[in-house]
Amino acid sequence: MLFFRSDWENVLSNVNCQIISTSKNDIIDAFVLSESSMFVSKRRWILKTCGTTTPLKCLGQLLKLAEANGYNVVADLFYSRKNFxxxxxxxTPHQGFTEEVTYLDSIFPNGRSYCLGSMNLECWYLYTFSRSDIKISPQLISDDKNVDSDPDQTIEILMQDLDPETMSIFYKNKFNDANGATVKSGIDTILPTMHIDDFLFDPCxxxxxxxxxxxxxxxxxxxPENQFSYVSFETNVALSNYRKLINQVINTFKPGKFIVTIFANKCSLAYETMKELEVEYSQGSHWKRTDMQCCNFPSYNLLFAQYSHSEKTGDNL
Incomplete structure (x- = not known):
């Protein structure tokens, strides 16, 4: 696998974002972008964007770049977002989910689209394409193993109506550098084994x-702006129970409402953790689950759950 920074800069030019900084080890490369993040590893490419970026526009160039490096089969694709x-x-092509689906269908003819949650309130859109019947390239893994052989999981927590005092940490007039905000907020303690690359924007x-x-x-x-405060958290750390992690994240940022999504394949430790979120929580909790849906896909299971409460107390689930 041989990719250069210039390759990724060309791909991202279609998205309307730039690389701010990079960090890497022997397994994964991470990029902080002007509009969120990108991660690259041997069998996975992740792009997270925000604002008015156009992530789908980079797919054509991305697939050509992958093929030039010997990656000629897409085993799984997931495109997801909360309602704008x-x-x-x-x-274009992000003026509505229907337009996005049409664009994706032109590249992945057998893809499937879904909407989870309430379509007239808060919802989460998903487009997925899977080729679990194929073998991946021999240079990546032995021929007798398919794409479902390795554990894989992702948890995402999308938070709104954040605590103003906590959000004030993420203004340049409060801290001159990102590390100060990282430590003050407690972000560095959420998953302590992580090597952190952080960036504080100006003015916030x-x-x-x-x-x-x-x-x-x-x-x-x-x-952090009070009128439309928003925090997204995502990790692929493998845990048999995500309840402690979810509690730590929501206690760090103190949202008024949040969405949790968990993807996991059958080999993952997290495959059974979805049952933990299917049950109601104790009556002492101030959190109310307002929606929950589960989906089974050829390679993965998905859980979507939404929570809100009237008092921003930071209570555990």
Whole structure:
């Protein structure tokens, strides 16, 4: 596998974002972007964007780059997003989920699209394509193993209506450097094994990537303005129970409401953890689960759950 920074800069030019900083180890490369993050490992490419970027526009160039390096089969593809806060600001091909699906179908004819949650309130869109019947390239893994052989999981926590005092940490007039905000907020304690690469935007806003020696990652992106405060957290750390991690994240940022999604394949420790979120929590909790859905895909299971409460107390689930 031989990719250069210039390759990724060319891919990202289609997205309308730039590379700010990079961190890497023997397993994974991480990029903090002007509009979120990108991660590259032997069998996985992840792009997270925000604002009015156009992530789908990079797919054609990305697939050509992959094929030139011997990666000629897409085993799984996931494109997901929450409903837009300002849909009128988006540009083609992101002016609606129907338009996005049409664009993706032109590249992946057998893809499937879904909407989880309430379509007239908060919802989460997903497009997925899977080729679990194929073998991946021999140079990546032995012929007798398919794409489902390795454990794989992702948990994402999308938070809104954040605590203003906590959000004030992520302004340049509070800290001159990102590390101060990382330590003050407690981000560095969420997954302590992560090597952190962080960035504090001017006048406000924050992004961080974390990677560890096992090739696991975490990423956090923060829009702190009170009118539309938003925090996203994502990691592929393998845990048999994510309840403690979820509690630590929501106690760090103190949202008024949040969405949790968990993807896991059958080989993952997290495959059974979804049952933990299927049950109601104790009556003493101030969190109310307002929605929950589960989906079974050829290679993965997915859980979607949404929570809210009237008092921003930071209570555990």
């Amino acid at each position: 806060t300002r849909p009128e600001a988006q540009i 806003g924050y992004s961080m990537n974390g990677i560890n020696d096992k090739g696991e990652y975490m990423t956090i992106h923060i829009t």
